[in-house]
Amino acid sequence: AQTVTQSQPEMSVQEAETVTLSCTYDTSESNYYLFWYKQPPSRQMILVIRQEAYKQQNATENRFSVNFQKAAKSFSLKISDSQLGDTAMYFCAFMKPGNQFYFGTGTSLTVIP
């Protein structure tokens, strides 16, 4: 079975600063994908960034980057130059072939002006 763990229920960061959200996962699959999704109060799930497990290079997407440690089964998200619009719930997710997702419990991020 796949499990995804986010150990930080809530975090806050000053505007323009950098914050890192943690995620660990457990799986016996060799081929999988990892994601960070953002869920603002509108409830819309928005893809932030994805990482293919077979790629050693960490994914980056503008101000968002990940630190993927496959052996440690760790997948943290770094948000640089935090903006007020980054305030949201962030979910780490694991996907195995077949598009079935498993989500962590989420981290509520507040960006403070």
Next chain:
Amino acid sequence: SAVISQKPSRDICQRGTSLTIQCQVDSQVTMMFWYRQQPGQSLTLIATANQGSEATYESGFVIDKFPISRPNLTFSTLTVSNMSPEDSSIYLCSGGRQGNTEAFFGQGTRLTVV
């Protein structure tokens, strides 16, 4: 990409009644899924909606309680049957294409059972 429309966006229902949630995708997707998100919690997969056949349910979810239909590659429904206050939750559908790692989500249906 794909855009998923869900309706209703919210509803307040009496216990013992049933509600059917519709999920419409603007293009064909191979996979469709239904999730439940209880207040302040993460998304839990209810079932995979299979086109033309019975849905595949996760542990803890049964067809009698959550019947699902998927008549084609762009549409699915989830019914929450014989509702109780414990069914109060957000229900989201998502879609994806085989070989494509991105999942598309609807905006969810906020259900309150009184």
